[in-house]
Amino acid sequence: MNLRQKFLWNLTLFFSVIILLSATYYQYDRNTKVQKAYNKFINEEVGTDKELQNMISELEQNLNERQNTKFKYKENPLDLTKVIMLDGIASSQSGQKGIDCRAAWSNGDGTYSAMCFYKSNRYAVTVGDSIGGGVVTTITDSKVFIFKDDKELIFNFGLDKYDDN
Known part of the structure; x- marks a missing residue:
């Protein structure tokens, strides 16, 4: 090699x-x-x-x-009476199915009563009365306080409701 x-x-x-x-x-x-x-x-x-x-x-x-979650609607989204007025149905005038308080008056002894509407029926309520599943807690000359579903509903119908503007 x-x-x-x-x-x-x-x-x-x-x-x-x-x-x-x-x-x-x-x-x-x-x-x-x-x-x-x-x-x-x-x-x-x-x-x-x-x-x-x-x-x-x-x-x-x-x-x-x-x-398991349950939803509670405050208002029915399918309620057409909130949009249109139907002839012959009194609740379609207001368009509200829940509680609505519009006036209060003095009973003369320092207590007040209020006029509230619930399901197109008119009720005269005083403190402690039950309406629409709620209990009236306080009535003043311009407001009604109703405790319902762990919430306090306030209906302001006096002249001071326009003071927010």
Whole structure:
């Protein structure tokens, strides 16, 4: 073998060793990744992923809360008497189905009575009377206070209701 052939054989051998070492390193790296994935698969409980179960239970709880929510409308959005007047129906004149107090008068002994409308019927109420599911708490010469559904309704019909402008 001459010097030229020896050099080519050494060069081929050198490149072969470098390629072999790089392939070995590449295979080692892939093997560690596969081992990690395999260990994760072995340690994972099939069908009992805790994070997924927690997420599902939170979603079910949220759904139950939304299904059990009850809405109370103050006014019926489908009531056409608020928009148009119908002949022969007295409640369409005012367009209001709830409680409406329009006047108060003195009884002479320092107490007041009020005229309130509920479902197109007129009622004379005093303090303590019940109307439309609410209780009259206070009557003054210009206001009526009715406590209904944990709220206090205030009907202002005196001249001072125009003072806000």
